[in-house]
Amino acid sequence: MQSMTDRVKGHSSADSGDARRDRWKSHRAARREEFVEAALRALATHGPDLAMEHVAAEAGVTKPVLYRHFTDKADLFLALGHRATEILFERLIPAMNREEAPMPRIRKSLDAFFSFIEEYPNLYRLLVRSTFADRKIDADIVAEDKEVIANALSSLLGDYMRAFKIDSGGAEVWGHGIVGMVQNVGEWWLERRTMGRDAVVEYLTMTIWAAIDGTLRSYGVTIDPHKPLDINKIVKLTNGDADSDTAAG
Numbered sequence: 473m474q475s476m477t478d479r480v481k482g483h484s485s486a487d488s489g490d491a492r493r494d495r496w497k498s499h500r501a502a503r504r505e506e507f508v509e510a511a512l513r514a515l516a517t518h519g520p521d522l523a524m525e526h527v528a529a530e531a532g533v534t535k536p537v538l539y540r541h542f543t544d545k546a547d548l549f550l551a552l553g554h555r556a557t558e559i560l561f562e563r564l565i566p567a568m569n570r571e572e573a574p575m576p577r578i579r580k581s582l583d584a585f586f587s588f589i590e591e592y593p594n595l596y597r598l599l600v601r602s603t604f605a606d607r608k609i610d611a612d613i614v615a616e617d618k619e620v621i622a623n624a625l626s627s628l629l630g631d632y633m634r635a636f637k638i639d640s641g642g643a644e645v646w647g648h649g650i651v652g653m654v655q656n657v658g659e660w661w662l663e664r665r666t667m668g669r670d671a672v673v674e675y676l677t678m679t680i681w682a683a684i685d686g687t688l689r690s691y692g693v694t695i696d697p698h699k700p701l702d703i704n705k706i707v708k709l710t711n712g713d714a715d716s717d718t719a720a721g
Contacts, residue, residue, distance in 0.1 A: 504541050507531050508551045512595060515552075520598040523605045524548070546611065549604040553613030556595050560588045560617065568628070571704045574684070575697035579677040582654065586669050589658050596662065614655075622651040624707045631705045638691045650680055 510531035511522075518526045524545060528535045542548040563584040570577055589596045598604065599613045626647030633640040654676060661672050681697055688695060695701065 500541065504551060507533075507538060507541055507548070508555050511548060511552055512555070512592070515592075515594040515598060519594050520601060520603075545605045545607050546609050549598075549602075549609045550611055550613070552595065552604075553599055553611065556592065556599060556613065557617055559592065560585070563588055564621070565707075568624070569706050571700060573698045573700050574695065575677060575681050578680055579673060582673045582676050582680075583669070585654060586658060586661070586673055589662055590669055593662055596658075600659065618651055618655060622648040625650060628705050628707045632701075632703075635703050635705075636688070636691070636693050638688070638693065642687075646683075653679075 507527065511527045514522050514526040514530040517530075524535055524538060527548070528538045531538065538548075542551065564581065567580040567584040568577070570580060572580070596614075602609045602612055622644075624647075626644045629646050630640040630643035633643060657672065657676060661667075661669075685695075685697065
């Protein structure tokens with residue numbers, strides 16, 4: 473029969489092994505994050521045509537070290553995509569959920585997106601092209617994020633339409649139409665820069681509000697775009713799904 477001492481020793485040994493594994497996993501996760509940040513810096517310098525050696529040089533390691541943490545180019549591309557999603561959603565979620573009047577809320581949501589692509593233009597170009605280090609990647613991060621945001625916006629619009637006793641059947645058309653328009657304008661603006669960020673955001677804000685206002689008026693509903701609504705709809709924006717809650721305004 474195993475003695476109490478042996479059982480304690482065995483248990484301690486297992487615990488130590490688990491602790492070492494946890495530390496190693498944490499270390500690897502931290503190193504991957506460091507390399508992703510190095511890839512972002514390399515993108516700023518070399519543009520979307522950067523190669524793995526550019527990332528390795530920026531991180532101060534050799535390519536073999538880089539490949540210990542990423543199985544291939546696609547793995548690093550996906551890690552960059554996930555980081556881009558984090559950055560975008562960190563800005564977009566608070567903007568979409570501000571308890572403000574409709575027009576300022578639209579404006580700040582748009583500015584959150586345009587501030588992201590202005591600050592990380594090469595990251596956005598890389599993800600749109602789905603090509604990394606001359607290899608076409610079988611992943612479309614931008615399309616995935618677009619779908620999440622469009623679904624969240626559709627849910628948000630649908631909730632407001634029902635609150636105003638309006639047929640919400642067009643909410644998905646609106647949600648996907650608005651997101652598609654914003655993305656197309658964003659890509660045009662990123663390449664042309666014929667006007668400043670504030671100007672393009674203002675034009676889009678007016679266009680989107682005009683569509684919303686026109687639809688509301690066709691149902692006999694008029695609201696002040698500069699006055700907070702009595703009901704505030706909160707959207708939860710995640711990679712899994714998008715839900716909408718109601719909060720008293």
